[in-house]
Amino acid sequence: RELLERVDAAIAREPLGRLVVESEPSGCAVRLAGVASGQTPFTLVDLAQGTYGVQVECSPEDRGRVHRVEVRTGETRVHIDTRFESVLRSRPIVHAHGDDALDALKKLSRRMDVSIVALEPTARGGWTARLIERNDVGERVELGLRGEAHEFVVSLRDGDGGSRPARSSRSDDVERSPVWLATGLVLVAAGVGAYGGGIATHRLRAKAGDTYAELQATDPEFVQRQQDWLAYQVPTHVLAYVGGAFVAAGFAFALPEREGTPWWAWLSGGVGLLTAGLGAALVVTLPDCEQVAETQRACVNRGQGGQRSSFLVSTALPLLTVPFTYLFGRDAPVRVEGSGSATHATLSLRGTF
Numbered sequence: 001r002e003l004l005e006r007v008d009a010a011i012a013r014e015p016l017g018r019l020v021v022e023s024e025p026s027g028c029a030v031r032l033a034g035v036a037s038g039q040t041p042f043t044l045v046d047l048a049q050g051t052y053g054v055q056v057e058c059s060p061e062d063r064g065r066v067h068r069v070e071v072r073t074g075e076t077r078v079h080i081d082t083r084f085e086s087v088l089r090s091r092p093i094v095h096a097h098g099d100d101a102l103d104a105l106k107k108l109s110r111r112m113d114v115s116i117v118a119l120e121p122t123a124r125g126g127w128t129a130r131l132i133e134r135n136d137v138g139e140r141v142e143l144g145l146r147g148e149a150h151e152f153v154v155s156l157r158d159g160d161g162g163s164r165p166a167r168s169s170r171s172d173d174v175e176r177s178p179v180w181l182a183t184g185l186v187l188v189a190a191g192v193g194a195y196g197g198g199i200a201t202h203r204l205r206a207k208a209g210d211t212y213a214e215l216q217a218t219d220p221e222f223v224q225r226q227q228d229w230l231a232y233q234v235p236t237h238v239l240a241y242v243g244g245a246f247v248a249a250g251f252a253f254a255l256p257e258r259e260g261t262p263w264w265a266w267l268s269g270g271v272g273l274l275t276a277g278l279g280a281a282l283v284v285t286l287p288d289c290e291q292v293a294e295t296q297r298a299c300v301n302r303g304q305g306g307q308r309s310s311f312l313v314s315t316a317l318p319l320l321t322v323p324f325t326y327l328f329g330r331d332a333p334v335r336v337e338g339s340g341s342a343t344h345a346t347l348s349l350r351g352t353f
Contacts, residue, residue, distance in 0.1 A: 015073040019044045023056045024081045031055040031064065040080075047071055056080045184254025191246030191318070195311075198239030202307050205232030209300035217293055226292070229300065236307050244314030248321040261326040272319030279312030 021030050023040040030042040033053050037044065040056060049071055055064035065085050069078055212225040282305055289299035 014049055016046045017049055017071040017073055018075045019047050019052070019054075019069070019071055020075060020077045021054060021056065022077070022079045023058070024079070024083065025058065028056050028058040028082060029060075031057065049073065054078055054080075056082055056085075058082045180253050184250040184252070187246050187250030187253060189250075191243045191248075191250060194239045194243030194246060195314075198236050198243060198311065201232050201236040201239060202304075202311075205229060205236060205307070206304055208232060209303065213296040213300045215296070229303075233303060233307075237310050240307070240310040240314045241317075244317040247318040251318050251321050252325050255322065255325055258326060261323055265323040265326050268319045269323035272316040272322075275312050275319060276316035279309045279316065282309040282312065 021042040026040045028040050030037050052069050053066045054069050055066055057064040208229040212229045215222045286302045286305045287298045289302045292299045
């Protein structure tokens with residue numbers, strides 16, 4: 001209390017000032033140090049000398065720009081054209097000084113739910129930070145470029161002039177959005193499930209085929225065993241190819257974005273071609289089935305070999321999808337990299353144009 005009394009006494013000894021705020025148009029709300037104080041034209045007398053933040057707001061939806069006004073002895077007159085200010089936008093810049101400046105900026109970004117997208121030292125030993133509202137993806141800051149969203153990677157300059165990344169960011173991989181990734185994983189899981197079902201029916205058909213091949217045409221169970229063996233043919237082929245198609249579609253959704261086609265995509269394509277070639281070669285070497293009712297063993301072996309060929313070809317489909325996915329539009333998005341200091345700044349774009 002005594003300290004406040006001394007402050008009041010010191011202010012009382014100082015000559016007081018007079019603040020007059022006018023605006024175009026008039027009749028707008030006036031805020032002094034953030035507190036609503038009246039409407040323009042506005043006059044405040046017996047005001048202590050010092051620096052005050054003055055805002056003029058003609059619309060309750062738009063917060064006025066802060067004008068720092070030095071109030072001295074006598075009259076200080078401020079005229080604000082709100083129509084001109086409506087087309088101006090303040091830069092989201094924060095200046096911090098002192099040994100704990102960096103920690104203060106980090107705490108500020110967490111408290112205000114914003115991300116620091118630029119940070120550079122000032123000539124006087126402080127730091128200047130540019131802030132942007134944090135979007136749904138968390139720490140990743142995105143910059144609109146030609147109608148698309150691209151990651152904004154920024155470099156920080158520390159005290160010795162060296163550059164360091166503002167946050168950890170991979171230079172090659174860029175994860176797909178959660179929705180695309182989840183869709184891809186669901187499709188892959190469904191494809192693997194279909195593969196599993198195809199393998200199960202393939203084994204059931206092999207068992208039914210062995211039983212059918214041991215019978216003679218005159219046996220009473222011959223026709224029923226033949227129908228049991230034939231019943232597994234279509235489901236096995238369908239499950240094999242559906243599984244391959246689902247896994248291929250899942251790869252197209254879930255593969256990470258890269259600049260160009262990575263080496264492992266070419267390797268996948270090579271293995272896919274080899275697998276497809278083996279499947280085609282297996283079809284050529286299958287035994288003939290001249291009469292299903294007379295050459296049961298040859299027909300059973302041909303049927304089982306044909307299904308193995310289907311599994312090889314369906315496996316080649318997702319392997320071949322990997323390089324084609326990158327060849328037709330899976331380049332990493334354009335990245336903006338920037339760095340700056342008190343005397344200069346650089347900005348570079350990386351990606352496919």
